[in-house]
Amino acid sequence: MTLTLYLLDPDPSPGWIPFAGVRPLAELRAGAHLVRERWETFVGTETAEIFALPHLAGFAEAGVPPVIARHAVRGPAVIAPGPRARAAGRAVPARLPRDYRRLGRAGRRLLGGPPARGPAGRG
């Protein structure tokens, strides 16, 4: 099953100053990777769209997926809360070779289970 990944930026509470409303919060860096990259690695696909504040629609920065105001989507999809870093992403940046599993600690699962058990967002 091919999943579509959407990242949902949180509301711009004071904690996200000075980046709230300035850039998609999924484009913040957590560890070596952007929050977006961590979710992409976890879900196993690139981000289709980032849902952010309406004025950030059309955010013009190379490499950033389309940024758009939140809209209805149809499954199968993962809607991930953007600025949350997933531990599974620790060891699995998307550009790594696909045999990254062997690089994990013994007995530790680096990728999540099937999508139903993954970060299905709050929807």
Added chain:
Amino acid sequence: MPAGGSWEGPRPEARPVEVEGLVLHGVHDCVRALEALLRDDLLPLVGDSDPIPRGSTVVGDAAAVVLREAAVEPGAVFDTSAGPIVLESGVEVRAGTRLEGPLWAGANTQLLGGPIRTSAIGPHCKVRGEVSHCVFLGYANKAHDGFVGHSVIGRWVNLGAGTITSDLKNTYGPVRLDAAGTTIETGLLHLGTLLGDHAKTAIGTLLGTGTIVGAGANFFDAVRAPKYVAPFAWGGTGRERMTRDGFLRIAERVLPRRDVPVDEATRASLGRVYDWCTR
């Protein structure tokens, strides 16, 4: 969401799904995430490296130095005692730079000297030490001396020579932020400055523990910045603001210096950010 389902927004009655990971409560948690994630992020990259150039000094395990088409001048020191050092394509390391892992430098970043440790430095940055526990989002300049620690540096930030952060209170107490009038208790013992995209500081700027410099702010004419500098502030008085046209004019000068064109879409996008921040 399963096939055929539809989603229109977060629903309070939705069934929560547990995900092992780290929750970021705000920008300051990007500093916390360095401690939690950076070393483990880099460990899987170890083992796939160009040879370490002659003239480099390695303290610790040389296998934990990962060079991916990076150019390293003789006289650089790599200390991997606490974690790997990963330098991506096009990274330049000048003589006299002491790199201390865990450390990641994104493509085309220039590491110009001094001690640089435990940081994730995005692409196309210019960084000179002393830098410790910092997150650079990319395309930022900290090209001169001055300690910057436990800080988050947005895109297109320029720190003037001698800009110095404090990242530890003299009381050794937890650092508090003033986010546009809202007090945030971070619980962090070490926290420097959070600088929004396009923020700039003059030479010799002193940034106290837990300072926020808003996006696009241009701080000068005062040595010590207040705890909170409003977005697009102009100068050090806290009363003036740069104009929209002025901001766009600066961006049109700055971005092309890194081969990033400022087309109409970029202008419009930056303009909307200015409008939102100054509404």
